[in-house]
Amino acid sequence: DAGVIQSPRHEVTEMGQEVTLRCKPISGHNSLFWYRQTMMRGLELLIYFNNNVPIDDSGMPEDRFSAKMPNASFSTLKIQPSEPRDSAVYFCASSGLAGHNEQFFGPGTRLTVL
Amino acid sequence: ILNVEQSPQSLHVQEGDSTNFTCSFPSSNFYALHWYRWETAKSPEALFVMTLNGDEKKKGRISATLNTKEGYSYLYIKGSQPEDSATYLCASYYTGGFKTIFGAGTRLFVKA
Secondary structure, eight states, X not given: OOOOEEEOSEEEEOTTOOEEEEEXXXXXXXXXXXXXXXXXXXXXEEEEEETTEEEEOTTOOSTTEEEEEEETTXXXXXXXXXXXXXXXXXXXXXXXXXXXXXXXXXXXXXXXEO | OOOOEEEOSEEEEXXXXXXXXXXXXXXXXXXXXXXXXXXXXXXXXXXXXXXXXXXXXXXXXXEEEEETTTTEEEEEESSOOGGGOXXXXXXXXXXXXXXXXXXXXXXXXXXX
């Protein structure tokens, strides 16, 4: 298995633009997580899906952030409009039963908003 | 507010030294604890998943214990090697939505 796949690996955009980050989880995993890593706050859980359904989105910072999982093999995290303070590394991870099973992290997307 | 604390924040040891770190977490509604190893410029990699009080897990020179009643977990590294240099993260999971809280990590530096 190729592991969790994220794209793009790097994204540089200007303030106000829409940004879409993509994730393909490991086949057979039914839980998917989006995280954000910043120097100030460390690793934060943004949203968690179970069987394609959002279970906990309390970590999503504000309405500018949205996430979807239209099927078991694809998820997106969208920021619209983007702001410089959104600059961070965004990780996607997948696992079997959440909590019980280890999470496998993707390589991350490094987002820079100018 | 749920808060997971890790100590120490950073640790410098010599090759061959054994070391340990602490992860403290709220024990109410606890579900599971995960340990991850995170090398610079890479992604976190899972080391252990523990759920039961008294759990002990081992992988090579690394082992971990769990006390769910008092809310702490220890990670031990025996005979540290330079390749063990990384940040070690713990994450605690809670029932009621599987809220996940990560600690800030312990940064380990092993000098050859």
